[in-house]
Structure formats: C-alpha cells, structure tokens
Amino acid sequence: MDGLLVLDFSQFLAGPVAALRLADLGARVVKIERPGVGDIGRTLAFAGRSIDGDTVSFHAMNRNKESVAADLKNPDDLEDVRRLVARADVMIQNFRPGVMERIGLDYASVKEINPSIVYASASGYGDEGPWRDRPGQDLLAQAISGLPWLSGSREDGPVPLGLSIADHLLSCHIAQGVTALLVRRFRTGQGGLVQSSLLEAVLDLQFELLSTKLNDDTIQVRRHGEHSAHAFLAAPYGTYPTLDGYLALAMNPIPELGRLLDLPELAALTDPR
Numbered sequence: 001m002d003g004l005l006v007l008d009f010s011q012f013l014a015g016p017v018a019a020l021r022l023a024d025l026g027a028r029v030v031k032i033e034r035p036g037v038g039d040i041g042r043t044l045a046f047a048g049r050s051i052d053g054d055t056v057s058f059h060a061m062n063r064n065k066e067s068v069a070a071d072l073k074n075p076d077d078l079e080d081v082r083r084l085v086a087r088a089d090v091m092i093q094n095f096r097p098g099v100m101e102r103i104g105l106d107y108a109s110v111k112e113i114n115p116s117i118v119y120a121s122a123s124g125y126g127d128e129g130p131w132r133d134r135p136g137q138d139l140l141a142q143a144i145s146g147l148p149w150l151s152g153s154r155e156d157g158p159v160p161l162g163l164s165i166a167d168h169l170l171s172c173h174i175a176q177g178v179t180a181l182l183v184r185r186f187r188t189g190q191g192g193l194v195q196s197s198l199l200e201a202v203l204d205l206q207f208e209l210l211s212t213k214l215n216d217d218t219i220q221v222r223r224h225g226e227h228s229a230h231a232f233l234a235a236p237y238g239t240y241p242t243l244d245g246y247l248a249l250a251m252n253p254i255p256e257l258g259r260l261l262d263l264p265e266l267a268a269l270t271d272p273r
Contacts, residue, residue: 015094017171
C-alpha cells in the first residue's frame with residue numbers, strides 16, 4: 001500500500017489497529033487527534049505501563065503513524081482537515097453513531113469532497129437498530145454474543161476471553177473491507193463505505209457453531225468437566241495437570257492416546273460413547 005494516504009480519526013483499539021494493519025502494509029497513516037489530550041488510548045494503560053508519557057499499548061497500536069492535532073469543532077481546524085480528506089485514499093473512524101454527521105465528516109459529506117475515498121466506520125453494535133447508541137466495549141460484546149459460555153467447565157459461570165478479541169477481530173474486518181474496496185477503486189475508480197461492529201466481529205468468530213445451530217435446533221451448548229477445552233468436543237480434548245505443568249491434548253481418539261502412552265486399558269476403549 002505504499003503511496004496510499006490513510007486518515008485515522010479513531011481512538012483506543014479497534015479503529016487504530018485497523019489503521020495500523022494498513023500502515024504495516026506500507027500505507028502512510030496520519031492520525032487526527034484532539035489538541036492537548038489526543039487519543040484516549042494515550043492514557044488508558046494496559047497493565048499500568050507507560051513510555052515517554054504515553055501508554056505502552058498506545059505506542060504498540062499506533063506505531064508507524066504520523067499525528068496531527070485538530071479541534072474538529074473549530075472551523076479553521078475543520079477546514080484544514082477537509083483539505084486532508086480531499087487528498088486521502090482511506091478514512092477510518094469509530095466515533096459514536098451521529099458524531100461525524102454533526103461535524104460534517106460522515107461518509108455522505110466526505111464523498112462530496114472526495115468521491116473516490118474509501119471510508120471505514122467501526123462501532124459497537126452497528127449504525128442502525130435499537131443498540132446503536134449503547135457503549136461499545138469488548139467484554140460487553142462478548143457477553144451479548146454468548147461467547148463466554150463456550151469456555152470453562154459445566155461448574156463455571158461465563159468465562160470471557162482474556163484478550164480484547166472483539167476489538168482485534170473488528171480491526172481485521174475493517175482492514176479487509178478497506179483492502180477490498182481499494183481493489184475495486186483501482187479497477188473502477190469507485191470509492192465506498194465499509195461498516196462493521198464489535199458484535200458482528202464476535203458473532204463471525206462463532207459462525208461454525210451458529211450455522212450448525214440455525215440448521216439444527218437440537219444443538220445445545222453442553223460444557224464438560226473441569227479440564228475440558230471445548231463445549232462440543234468430549235474428553236480427552238482438554239488441558240490436564242501433571243507433575244511439572246499442564247498437558248494439552250487435542251484431537252487424538254482415546255485408543256490412539258492409549259497406544260501413545262502404552263496403556264492397554266485405554267487402547268481397548270473403542271466405543272465412541
């Protein structure tokens with residue numbers, strides 16, 4: 001993507017990492033930040049770690065980017081930003097629905113300035129529908145999607161993933177959508193709009209399960225014993241304590257496991273039930 005200009009209006013994680021992925025592919029990324037305070041991610045420290053006055057996570061998510069301070073409520077600053085928009089190939093934003101419309105930097109407005117621009121919008125639950133104004137956050141998106149019920153044993157409550165999986169997956173979807181529209185633009189000159197959300201990202205992560213459930217309503221999530229690693233795969237699929245740590249066992253059937261461990265009792269267990 002060498003030679004392409006990306007304007008990154010986004011904050012914290014999903015949007016900035018989408019822009020980062022484009023930067024890693026060679027694009028020039030210019031981050032538009034509020035004067036004085038900048039991206040909120042500069043102060044939200046992962047594990048409380050900071051470098052040079054900004055959080056380590058901010059540096060990680062915004063490497064290889066340039067930065068411009070602009071007050072989008074200031075007419076002069078806004079006009080300067082509009083001139084950047086006129087030159088840009090891609091624009092990424094993750095403000096709450098309605099914010100960019102009020103500023104005049106929503107897709108319809110930007111398209112009038114730059115008809116060939118590829119515009120990407122990341123949100124918590126989409127730009128339409130009853131949840132559009134709810135706060136978008138990784139744990140909340142995980143919970144609404146049902147994902148935490150796929151981890152842990154039958155004795156546990158919901159077990160969320162410890163990583164910001166919704167944000168990182170959304171960043172991949174946004175970057176993929178931008179790349180697809182850039183390919184179309186190179187062929188036809190036509191720009192376009194990419195939209196996705198945290199909830200869509202986590203639902204997509206479960207497409208195998210959801211597709212099966214939609215085609216067979218008898219499918220139920222039934223978590224197993226304390227060492228189980230999958231709600232739909234029985235033992236020995238799981239993680240087991242040993243004298244010097246834990247052992248992860250994947251797709252080996254029990255008879256094969258018996259042969260590997262030289263345990264005839266297990267090797268003889270051929271009944272899949």
